[in-house]
Amino acid sequence: MSISTSESVAEDGRRWSRTRRARFALSTLRERIDEPATELRYESEYELLVAVILSAQCTDQRVNEVTPAFFEAFPSPQALAEATQEEIFPYVQSVTYPNNKAGYLAEMGRQVVDDFGGALPETIAGLRELQGVGRKTAQVVASVAFEIDALPVDTHVFRVANRLGLTKEGADAADTPRKVERQIKRIIPKADWGEAHHLLILHGRYTCTARSPDCQRCPLTPACRYYARKQRLPASLDGLDAAQGAFFCNTCGRYFDAPAAHTDRYGQEQTACPSCGSMQVFEAETGEPTKTVPDYRV
Numbered sequence: 001m002s003i004s005t006s007e008s009v010a011e012d013g014r015r016w017s018r019t020r021r022a023r024f025a026l027s028t029l030r031e032r033i034d035e036p037a038t039e040l041r042y043e044s045e046y047e048l049l050v051a052v053i054l055s056a057q058c059t060d061q062r063v064n065e066v067t068p069a070f071f072e073a074f075p076s077p078q079a080l081a082e083a084t085q086e087e088i089f090p091y092v093q094s095v096t097y098p099n100n101k102a103g104y105l106a107e108m109g110r111q112v113v114d115d116f117g118g119a120l121p122e123t124i125a126g127l128r129e130l131q132g133v134g135r136k137t138a139q140v141v142a143s144v145a146f147e148i149d150a151l152p153v154d155t156h157v158f159r160v161a162n163r164l165g166l167t168k169e170g171a172d173a174a175d176t177p178r179k180v181e182r183q184i185k186r187i188i189p190k191a192d193w194g195e196a197h198h199l200l201i202l203h204g205r206y207t208c209t210a211r212s213p214d215c216q217r218c219p220l221t222p223a224c225r226y227y228a229r230k231q232r233l234p235a236s237l238d239g240l241d242a243a244q245g246a247f248f249c250n251t252c253g254r255y256f257d258a259p260a261a262h263t264d265r266y267g268q269e270q271t272a273c274p275s276c277g278s279m280q281v282f283e284a285e286t287g288e289p290t291k292t293v294p295d296y297r298v
Ligand code: SF4
Pocket: 163, 164, 207, 208, 209, 213, 214, 215, 218, 219, 220, 221, 224, 225, 226, 227
């Protein structure tokens, strides 16, 4: 579905296509972020793999706190292969899902030694055979350690790509990491995938955060679909009388308690007036508009 709105047009009158947004975002972020790279600390491919497995649903900061002692205790796949889940657990107990991760790591060490001759497989498919290594982890390790073209989509890349408008909408909405990956790979040159992955992660981690994106200081506002829509939300109203109803329709001027629902042209369900169907609805108590802009999280 293609949606034609004023937000698709830049100041120079040219259209903000997804490709143009991606180009603008990457060139702008490149200027702001020196040497985009993972914030996980590691010194070998093996250490990187361990750190990435530990980082699932956990912060890089927390992982970096536990890995020095872990790598001292288990400095190689061979050392890990000889350890049991119970022996590994104390080293990872402060990261998320420590039981599962300790089990994955023990099995991963054994697999590397028994099935791959003690060295990490250097392909995405090979890495995915290892315990605890899903699609994203395999792509991160392949991209960072083996310089294989990959554009892994984690929670930050998922959110930022959708907010910026690097993804499609409507029936083709990128509502899974896999769909985001497919869509953004088509608009970002292959040679830039690895760098784009880090730039989008760092932008998501420090500026376009999940709970409160710092749009005021973000250099990507001219191209950002989410920001453009936020700007078009109606301003709050003063002087509403909550005694007359929980909601107020600014189109027909009625108060009401039981709102209707309406799906807007972006596929977002909005509160609507039960009398006239308008989505210009405000909370009577606060005067805030009920209209929301679609946001994306995984
Ligand atoms: S303008 Fe706001 S929503 Fe858009 S990328 Fe920047 S911080 Fe994120």
